[in-house]
Amino acid sequence: MATRNTRLAYAGALSGLFVLLVWPVIFSGRAGADEATDQATYHEPLILKMAADWPHVDLVNTGGTAMAPTYHAFFAAFMHYAGCGIQGLRWINSFFGLALVLAVFWYSTKWTDDRTAFMLCLPFLFSSFMLGSAIWLRTDDVAWLFVVIALVAASMFPSRPKRIVANGLAAAAATAVRQIHLWLIAPIIAASFLELFPGSFPSLQPSQATASPRRASIAVCTLLAILGPAVVLGYFVSI
Secondary structure: OHHHHHHHHHHHHHHHHHHHHHHHHHHHOOOOOHHHHHHHHHHHHHHHHHHHHOOOOOOOOOOOOOOOOHHHHHHHHHHHHHOOOHHHHHHHHHHHHHHHHHHHHHHHOOOOOHHHHHHHHHHHHOOHHHHHHHHOOOOHHHHHHHHHHHHHHHHHOOOOHHHHHHHHHHHHHHHHHOHHHHHHHHHHHHHHHHHHOHHHOHHHOOOOOOOOOOHHHHHHHHHHHHHHHHHHHHHHHHO
8 A cells, every 4th residue: 555655646746747847838828939839830720620621621631740640630529529729729638748657657667666767757757858749739749658558568568369459559549640650560569479489588488477378369469459550551641
């Protein structure tokens, strides 16, 4: 219980710091930073256009944005159905940044003690890359949240059929937001390979090995998992 309370306390501290750094800037409506220019030039116009055209959104003519339009369609739906303005969308977007920071912290506690995990997360919390994407409408934090989920699932837990499929869904979501995250296919395959052929790399196996599911199940689920990101990217390429 003490460990759980300590972990929650550190998570609360990270959340408090995040709120102090991000929300006042959103509330002030401050502009002028590179991230604000990025929002004003690319993301905001595309979201507004999709919201105005909803539900007949144009996924091809994306106004010069260099990533898949899934992020923009998601926020356009919020704007259409919930009546949110750009300021409201920025508040919603900030929660993805908060979830990203907390996910990094939670997974870090699996490798080290809570205090060390908290200290290791502070540089990430204060990074301009993460903060800029939390304050303004940018795709990075949303995509990296799914990257963290997929990468951790592949590297920290045994490759079981349901987990492999869920991992593939997270990788597909990351690819749908930023297509460059197709690279997540590689750790999914590597994790399944270690499960299928444990004798190949004995030093990478857990000290107390558990019974593995049938190889056929792992192979089929791995194929499904890597098809997810590939199909997402293939669809956008096709249009």
